[in-house]
Amino acid sequence: xxxxxxxxxxxxxxxxxxxxxxxxxxxxxxxxxxxxxxxxxxxxxxxxxxxxxxxxxxxxxxxxxxxxxxxxxxxxxxxxxxxxxxxxxxxxxxxxxxxxxxxxxxxxxxxxxxxxxxxxxxxxxxxxxxxxxxxxxxxxxxxxxxxxxxxxxxxxxxxxxxxxxxxxxxxxxxxxxxxxxxxxxxxxxxxxxxxxxxxxxxxxxxxxxxxxxxxxxxxxxxxxxxxxxxxxxxxxxxxxxxxxxxxxxxxxxxxxxxxxxxxxxxxxxxxxxxxxxxxxxxxxxxxxxxxxxxxxxxxxxxxxxxxxxxxxxxxxxxxxxxxxxxxxxxxxxxxxxxxxxxxxxxxxxxxxxxxxxxxxxxxxxxxxxxxxxxxxxxxxxxxxxxxxxxxxxxxxxxxxxxxxxxxxxxxxxxxxxxxxxxxxxxxxxxxxxxxxxxxxxxxxxxxxxxxxxxxxxxxxxxxxxxxxxxxxxxxxxxxxxxxxxxxxxxxxxxxx
Numbered sequence: 001x002x003x004x005x006x007x008x009x010x011x012x013x014x015x016x017x018x019x020x021x022x023x024x025x026x027x028x029x030x031x032x033x034x035x036x037x038x039x040x041x042x043x044x045x046x047x048x049x050x051x052x053x054x055x056x057x058x059x060x061x062x063x064x065x066x067x068x069x070x071x072x073x074x075x076x077x078x079x080x081x082x083x084x085x086x087x088x089x090x091x092x093x094x095x096x097x098x099x100x101x102x103x104x105x106x107x108x109x110x111x112x113x114x115x116x117x118x119x120x121x122x123x124x125x126x127x128x129x130x131x132x133x134x135x136x137x138x139x140x141x142x143x144x145x146x147x148x149x150x151x152x153x154x155x156x157x158x159x160x161x162x163x164x165x166x167x168x169x170x171x172x173x174x175x176x177x178x179x180x181x182x183x184x185x186x187x188x189x190x191x192x193x194x195x196x197x198x199x200x201x202x203x204x205x206x207x208x209x210x211x212x213x214x215x216x217x218x219x220x221x222x223x224x225x226x227x228x229x230x231x232x233x234x235x236x237x238x239x240x241x242x243x244x245x246x247x248x249x250x251x252x253x254x255x256x257x258x259x260x261x262x263x264x265x266x267x268x269x270x271x272x273x274x275x276x277x278x279x280x281x282x283x284x285x286x287x288x289x290x291x292x293x294x295x296x297x298x299x300x301x302x303x304x305x306x307x308x309x310x311x312x313x314x315x316x317x318x319x320x321x322x323x324x325x326x327x328x329x330x331x332x333x334x335x336x337x338x339x340x341x342x343x344x345x346x347x348x349x350x351x352x353x354x355x356x357x358x359x360x361x362x363x364x365x366x367x368x369x370x371x372x373x374x375x376x377x378x379x380x381x382x383x384x385x386x387x388x389x390x391x392x393x394x395x396x397x398x399x400x401x402x403x404x405x406x407x408x409x410x411x412x413x414x415x416x417x418x419x420x421x422x423x424x425x426x427x428x429x430x431x432x433x434x435x436x437x438x439x440x441x442x443x444x445x446x447x448x449x450x451x452x453x454x455x456x457x458x459x460x461x462x463x464x465x466x467x468x469x470x471x472x473x474x475x476x477x478x479x480x481x482x483x484x485x486x487x488x489x490x491x492x493x494x495x496x
Contacts, residue, residue: 016121017098018046018114018191023091024105025053025081028062030140030241033386035063037108037237039070040388045098046114048073051091054081083265084245088213089206092186092197099130099191102214106239107188108391110135112399113235117191120161120231128193129184129225131164132234135398138379138390142242143253149379153394154233161231166222170297173219174288176281176307184228185218188236192221199224204294211268214246215287223296233398239387250280252321273339277332278325279312306342307364309333313346314366317355 020038024031031050038048050063052075060075067073078090092100099117103109117130134154141149172178184190186197200220201207210216222228240247245262248254263276270276274286285308292300316329330350337343347358359366375397384390 016045016118018043018117019049019095019098019100020046020109021049021051021091021095021100021102022105023051023053023084023087023102024055024059025087026055026057026059027105027241027243028055028057028059030106030239030243030387031059032062033388034103034105034107034109034239035066035073036386037111037388037391038103039066039073040111040392041109041114043114043118044072045118046072047095047098049091049094050075051087051094052077053087054078081265083267084262085208085211085213085216085266085268088217089208093201093207095194097194099193100186100197101189101191101235102187103236104188104239104244106140106241106244106387108138108237108239108387110233110235110237110391110395112395116231117235120229124161124229127229128196129221129228130161130191130235131184131228131230132189132236133230133232134181134189135234135237136394138237138239138384138387138394140239140241140387141379143240143244143247151377151379151382151384151390151394153375153377153397155375155398161229163227164230165227166225170219170222171301173284174301175304176284176311180215180218180280180284183218184221184225185214186221187214187217188238189234190221190228191235196221196224200296204296206294209268209294210287210290211266211270212283212287215283216290219287219291220296223291233395237387237391237394239390250278250283252319252325275332275336277312277336278329279308279315279333281308281311281315282333282336284308305337305340306345309337309340309342310345310362310364311366314355314359317350 022031022034022038035048035050038046048066048070050059050073052059052063054077063073063075067075076091076094078087082090088102092102113132120130121127136151136153138152139150166184169178169183173180173183181189184192186192197207200217200223203224204220208216242255243258244254245258248256248258248262271286271289273289274282285303285305288297288300288303291297312333313330316326316333321329334343334346337346345362347355349355349358377393379390382393384393
């Protein structure tokens with residue numbers, strides 16, 4: 001293990017200690033932005049620990065520069081290069097006190113994250129997990145598939161902290177009724193006290209037992225606490241770059257070379273009952289299996305594999321996968337569905353119309369209801385260069401949304417955010433008016449549709465009545481003809 005003169009005696013001790021752990025490998029370009037976002041936080045109870053997985057680029061030099069600027073920054077290295085799950089375990093277990101959060105080396109800490117976390121802990125004594133609402137995402141220009149250089153900010157999710165019962169949210173996860181970010185995931189979204197992580201190790205013999213460390217820790221933490229404090233806004237702004245591991249495996253625009261390297265270096269294999277399927281929904285199922293097998297969840301709720309398979313299938317058909325990758329993804333999912341005994345849930349017709357009809361017949365929603373409003377901005381037009389600048393704009397917008405009248409401490413970011421928020425609120429007001437108009441048009445369309453249906457029924461009734469009359473007429477024609485003939489013969493008989 002290496003260290004860069006941490007000088008802990010120079011760092012003021014606080015009532016609560018927070019450590020941001022940043023596992024990294026050859027990402028010095030985006031790591032710079034991540035570190036900038038962390039050192040911007042003035043709280044002296046913050047530690048910033050970079051775990052360098054023996055990078056080949058200038059990561060060591062970069063971290064040394066930051067450590068010289070700020071004594072809260074330090075660095076460790078494992079004895080040899082590790083796979084992602086083992087590297088995370090190595091990095092996180094370096095922290096022995098306080099609360100810990102894991103950031104990717106293309107994510108950002110929001111400017112007031114630690115001060116807000118500290119206030120929440122003071123207001124809720126005894127809480128061991130602070131779970132933040134996702135703040136949005138910044139997509140670097142280096143991300144492929146034409147989706148780069150944009151910032152998405154969540155605007156409506158601002159409010160006081162509230163407790164979530166772990167049992168309820170674990171049950172939702174098993175029924176595919178929530179996403180991993182709704183659980184106390186230590187990656188990007190939650191500050192977790194080290195005592196919770198130590199309990200996981202004591203029960204299961206290790207910290208991480210899955211090829212998906214973020215998913216595993218999210219569920220594992222939930223199994224060890226009765227509840228966790230959910231708060232908004234959250235504590236970080238996730239970033240996505242050309243070197244993002246999550247996108248590499250689960251997104252059509254991900255780095256496939258990075259995906260192959262991830263699989264080759266993994267010390268923990270995919271679960272044999274699940275295999276490799278490029279879906280976040282299947283990753284949750286795999287995680288729940290691992291959690292049960294290592295003794296962290298004794299009375300585990302049944303896993304709704306049919307729902308997870310259905311959601312994964314819709315994911316593959318609606319995201320921008322290329323033909324070859326889409327065919328591969330669907331084939332692996334079909335094989336999994338057959339092995340799990342839920343092939344009946346698969347659609348028979350994978351055309352657009354067929355998928356729509358199939359989704360309506362399932363009896364459950366394929367996506368959770370959207371409870372928040374997001375604002376998508378172009379990074380280039382705003383002059384944003386990196387996730388740290390994106391985080392400043394995002395937090396200002398979220399805070400101004402919470403208190404639009406507040407203009408104290410105006411900065412360039414504040415003025416920009418206030419201007420953007422004003423425009424967004426104007427657009428939302430316009431959208432609200434349009435929504436009312438659309439609803440009115442829908443109501444009128446529904447009324448006309450009902451009239452049309454009534455007219456069709458009346459027309460069908462009249463047609464049936466006419467048909468019956470014509471049938472009766474046809475039936476009576478032979479009888480009339482017979483009577484006429486009888487009458488004619490009667491007259492002839494009289495004249496004879």
